[in-house]
Amino acid sequence: MKNxxxxxxxxxxxxxxxxxxxxxxxxLIVIIPxxxxxxxxxxxxxxxxxxxxxxPRVLCSYAVSFQTAFVAALxxxxxxxxxxxxLVRYRFPGKExxxxxxxxxxxxxxAVAGIALxxxxxxxxxxxxxxxxxxxxxAYTRVGITVALVFIGIxxxxxxxxxxxxxxxxxxAHVLGANSRQTIFKVIFPEILPALxxxxxxxxxxxxxxxxxxxxxxxxxxxxxxxxPLMIMSELQEYDYASATSIALVMLLTAFMILFVNAVLQSxxxxxxxxxx
Amino acid sequence: xxxxxxxxxxxxxxxxxxxxFLTVMLILPLVYVLITAFEKGIHVFGTAVSDEYAVxxxxxxxxxxxxxxxxxxxxxxxxxxxxxxxxFRGKKVxxxxxxxxxxxxxxxxxxxxxxxxxxxxxxxxxxxxVGINIIFAVPGIVLATIFVTFPFVSRExxxxxxxxxxxxxxxxxxxxxxxxxxxxxxTFPHIKWALLYGIVLCSARAxxxxxxxxxxxxxxxxxxNTMPLYIELLYQGYDFTGAFAVSAILVLMAVVILIxxxxxxxxGKKEVD
Amino acid sequence: MVQQNKNYIELKNINKSFEKFQASKDIxxxxxxxxxxxxxxxSGSGKTTILRMIAGLENADSGEIVIDGKVVNDIPASQxxxxxxxxxxxxxxxxxxxxxxxxxxxxxxxxxxxxxxxVSELINLVNLNGLEKRYPNQLSGGQRQRVAFARxxxxxxxxxxxxxxxxxxxxxxxxxxxxxLREMINKVGITSIFVTxxxxxAIEVADEIIITNKGRVExxxxxxxxxxxxxxxxxxxxxxxxxxxxxxxxxWGFTGLDASYHAVIRPENVxxxxxxxxxxxxxxxxxxxxxxxxxxxxxxxxxxRIHGILLQGTRRAEEEPIREGEQVKVFIYRAYVYKEDGExxxxxxxxxxxxxSVII
Numbered sequence: 067m068k069n070x071x072x073x074x075x076x077x078x079x080x081x082x083x084x085x086x087x088x089x090x091x092x093x094l095i096v097i098i099p100x101x102x103x104x105x106x107x108x109x110x111x112x113x114x115x116x117x118x119x120x121x122p123r124v125l126c127s128y129a130v131s132f133q134t135a136f137v138a139a140l141x142x143x144x145x146x147x148x149x150x151x152x153l154v155r156y157r158f159p160g161k162e163x164x165x166x167x168x169x170x171x172x173x174x175x176x177a178v179a180g181i182a183l184x185x186x187x188x189x190x191x192x193x194x195x196x197x198x199x200x201x202x203x204x205a206y207t208r209v210g211i212t213v214a215l216v217f218i219g220i221x222x223x224x225x226x227x228x229x230x231x232x233x234x235x236x237x238x239a240h241v242l243g244a245n246s247r248q249t250i251f252k253v254i255f256p257e258i259l260p261a262l263x264x265x266x267x268x269x270x271x272x273x274x275x276x277x278x279x280x281x282x283x284x285x286x287x288x289x290x291x292x293x294x295p296l297m298i299m300s301e302l303q304e305y306d307y308a309s310a311t312s313i314a315l316v317m318l319l320t321a322f323m324i325l326f327v328n329a330v331l332q333s334x335x336x337x338x339x340x341x342x343x
Numbered sequence: 344x345x346x347x348x349x350x351x352x353x354x355x356x357x358x359x360x361x362x363x364f365l366t367v368m369l370i371l372p373l374v375y376v377l378i379t380a381f382e383k384g385i386h387v388f389g390t391a392v393s394d395e396y397a398v399x400x401x402x403x404x405x406x407x408x409x410x411x412x413x414x415x416x417x418x419x420x421x422x423x424x425x426x427x428x429x430x431f432r433g434k435k436v437x438x439x440x441x442x443x444x445x446x447x448x449x450x451x452x453x454x455x456x457x458x459x460x461x462x463x464x465x466x467x468x469x470x471x472x473v474g475i476n477i478i479f480a481v482p483g484i485v486l487a488t489i490f491v492t493f494p495f496v497s498r499e500x501x502x503x504x505x506x507x508x509x510x511x512x513x514x515x516x517x518x519x520x521x522x523x524x525x526x527x528x529x530t531f532p533h534i535k536w537a538l539l540y541g542i543v544l545c546s547a548r549a550x551x552x553x554x555x556x557x558x559x560x561x562x563x564x565x566x567x568n569t570m571p572l573y574i575e576l577l578y579q580g581y582d583f584t585g586a587f588a589v590s591a592i593l594v595l596m597a598v599v600i601l602i603x604x605x606x607x608x609x610x611g612k613k614e615v616d
Numbered sequence: 617m618v619q620q621n622k623n624y625i626e627l628k629n630i631n632k633s634f635e636k637f638q639a640s641k642d643i644x645x646x647x648x649x650x651x652x653x654x655x656x657x658x659s660g661s662g663k664t665t666i667l668r669m670i671a672g673l674e675n676a677d678s679g680e681i682v683i684d685g686k687v688v689n690d691i692p693a694s695q696x697x698x699x700x701x702x703x704x705x706x707x708x709x710x711x712x713x714x715x716x717x718x719x720x721x722x723x724x725x726x727x728x729x730x731x732x733x734x735v736s737e738l739i740n741l742v743n744l745n746g747l748e749k750r751y752p753n754q755l756s757g758g759q760r761q762r763v764a765f766a767r768x769x770x771x772x773x774x775x776x777x778x779x780x781x782x783x784x785x786x787x788x789x790x791x792x793x794x795x796x797l798r799e800m801i802n803k804v805g806i807t808s809i810f811v812t813x814x815x816x817x818a819i820e821v822a823d824e825i826i827i828t829n830k831g832r833v834e835x836x837x838x839x840x841x842x843x844x845x846x847x848x849x850x851x852x853x854x855x856x857x858x859x860x861x862x863x864x865x866x867x868w869g870f871t872g873l874d875a876s877y878h879a880v881i882r883p884e885n886v887x888x889x890x891x892x893x894x895x896x897x898x899x900x901x902x903x904x905x906x907x908x909x910x911x912x913x914x915x916x917x918x919x920x921r922i923h924g925i926l927l928q929g930t931r932r933a934e935e936e937p938i939r940e941g942e943q944v945k946v947f948i949y950r951a952y953v954y955k956e957d958g959e960x961x962x963x964x965x966x967x968x969x970x971x972x973s974v975i976i
């Protein structure tokens with residue numbers, strides 16, 4: 067200790083202990099399992115990897131997952147911004163309840179949400195029967211999957227946007243004084259855009275991987291309503307770890323890419339914003 | 344805050360859209376579960392939830408949740424302390440890794456544990472020789488649950504600690520206070536509501552985790568079935584009343600969690616002012 | 617010069633970098649026991665880094681810090697017997713005034729009775745009687761500063777360090793607190809160093825000022841020395857709200873100077889008179905046009921343009937008023953003159969010099 071000069075003095079104690087515990091627990095829970103994924107993947111032959119992930123049924127499952135998650139995230143983005151706006155801007159009876167209920171999807175187990183949504187949207191369910199009259203089927207179709215993913219994703223967008231809009235609206239209201247809707251839109255919207263993108267990304271990424279709520283409502287018809295996580299699950303049930311891992315790798319890479327794009331967008335927009343200010 | 348009291352039609356249209364959306368998407372499923380659970384009378388509900396396997400599932404879920412909470416709370420506090428109180432190389436990597444489980448599909452979370460501890464793993468012979476079963480057994484369920492809720496506590500604390508800054512801790516350390524004293528006397532009062540909120544969120548997710556647990560559970564009735572898995576089992580067997588009865592317990596817990604959440608949020612905000 | 621062994625604190629060849637930014641470059645100075653010293657400089661000049669290194673909140677990359685004859689580089693902050701008042705006070709928000717002050721004593725295992733005695737002593741000293749049970753957010757800025765001061769003093773430190781002690785306080789009470797702090801430190805008799813970017817504050821409060829700029833120490837001296845005889849270009853330009861002039865040789869009374877000299881002129885060295893006034897040094901008075909007149913209470917602040925340069929001067933408020941746009945006579949008594957990176961010389965107006973030599 068005597069002759070060693072640390073670059074930064076650590077006045078607050080507990081660095082070694084907290085870093086040690088953090089890294090140990092992180093290692094146990096995240097790093098080792100991820101490493102074993104990497105090790106296992108490196109043992110896969112490239113040929114069999116390609117042939118697994120290009121099986122028509124697998125490709126279809128990717129398409130279903132991607133399509134439904136994307137549409138759901140879009141709906142969440144639109145509804146999320148309206149909800150956040152309403153919650154910040156208006157006073158009305160029931161606002162408290164609305165505010166509280168939005169995080170229900172975080173609190174409600176996905177399997178419960180899944181079976182409830184399924185029963186509601188079957189052709190003789192409360193909601194499904196209404197739509198059925200117009201010839202629209204929800205449960206056991208891609209529409210159903212989308213509905214489940216909208217449910218799962220909505221709090222991500224609202225949470226992200228609400229934090230931003232709260233401050234922005236307050237400041238803008240002070241600065242502008244005026245209540246010109248256009249000005250507020252021009253000032254506030256660009257400000258909350260990064261948050262909106264980030265909320266969209268989170269709900270999209272979550273939607274791609276979601277299993278519990280979807281598996282009941284999807285019907286799981288091959289080539290039609292089979293999602294990628296379900297493909298992994300069925301490979302696992304047949305103890306075909308190589309195929310399961312191959313399919314999972316593609317999904318993991320997709321998820322990381324989405325998050326990476328988000329990170330790039332975030333840093334760019336924040337640069338633009340700070341450049342103006 | 345300056346809330347405009349306009350009663351313009353736009354306001355009511357937007358509120359209406361939100362109300363309809365939330366009612367159909369969120370409230371209706373809740374109500375549906377409760378109604379279905381009780382429609383054949385409280386007696387049927389009672390039998391369904393006091394079924395031997397249902398009780399076992401409930402206890403397993405509680406056990407898994409408590410272990411997860413202890414683990415993730417300890418982790419969350421130390422990780423938050425480490426990340427917000429010190430500057431060091433590799434900090435970004437650590438925080439990225441902490442948040443990683445949020446972006447990994449629960450099924451993949453299950454998969455990586457199967458790969459780590461399953462038959463094809465290098466660890467398997469060792470585990471077998473000492474007689475530890477991890478996958479298709481309770482330890483696997485616990486690990487998977489810890490994984491999917493891993494960042495929940497630390498994510499709630501970190502922003503609070505970042506906003507608070509390190510001055511108070513530095514001042515205390517300068518006076519010669521030890522780490523534990525500083526945490527208990529100085530830091531803890533700042534984070535107590537955020538910590539509790541994180542714990543609430545963590546327990547909600549832990550009780551309800553389905554995908555990851557489903558991969559790692561051997562689906563052994565009465566042994567490795569948590570409540571969500573048991574619900575699936577009943578549902579697949581067309582025992583809808585049973586499935587919704589057990590679901591009703593989870594719905595009630597979700598409602599309690601939501602109420603707690605808004606209480607905690609208000610408390611936290613009040614103390615900041 | 618101060619003798620080496622008399623210094624209570626000494627910094628020897630201190631260097632410190634944060635990543636690529638060098639915050640301290642070869643810092644050397646010593647402070648005698650019992651002095652109240654100001655570290656003065658613009659923001660980013662490295663003054664707070666010096667303070668934090670003395671406290672042990674940062675480690676120096678190289679060099680030695682000596683307190684009371686001991687090299688303290690490897691002694692942890694908590695054992696350096698240093699009291700530190702943070703810029704925003706860093707009071708414990710969830711502790712009462714009493715518990716804030718008592719904290720340092722509790723963690724050092726004082727017994728209850730002693731803690732009680734010491735805390736009430738300090739509460740008396742800083743005059744916070746009756747506020748013991750309040751929380752920091754129930755106090756005014758000035759009261760918070762006093763709590764922070766008492767808290768830092770509680771464990772009887774040998775050295776008190778204050779980081780911008782007045783930055784978080786309203787301008788109104790700041791003045792009052794300056795003299796209060798000075799009085800308090802004198803009463804306690806503790807060696808103290810405070811950081812400030814406000815020269816008036818440093819001049820008014822400190823016994824000695826250390827001026828920092830870009831990580832270096834520019835000059836050390838008493839407030840009077842620093843103010844009257846700045847030794848570097850930076851100090852000359854920094855002290856006394858001066859106007860910088862690049863063509864000093866074109867001003868009457870300074871015509872003998874080399875054209876490459878820069879100069880600064882302070883407002884108090886500029887006298888402004890009406891055309892009709894009789895003045896003593898008529899010969900080398902300049903003519904200028906008044907651009908702005910600002911009322912500053914006991915005096916007027918007048919901005920005059922001469923040779924294309926806007927010069928600040930003062931005039932007593934009770935004298936005959938001067939209006940904006942008026943032609944005036946301007947006499948510059950003295951200027952601080954220097955070459956780029958060279959020594960600073962005080963140059964007195966030639967007319968005065970001539971007169972003085974006649975008298976002698």
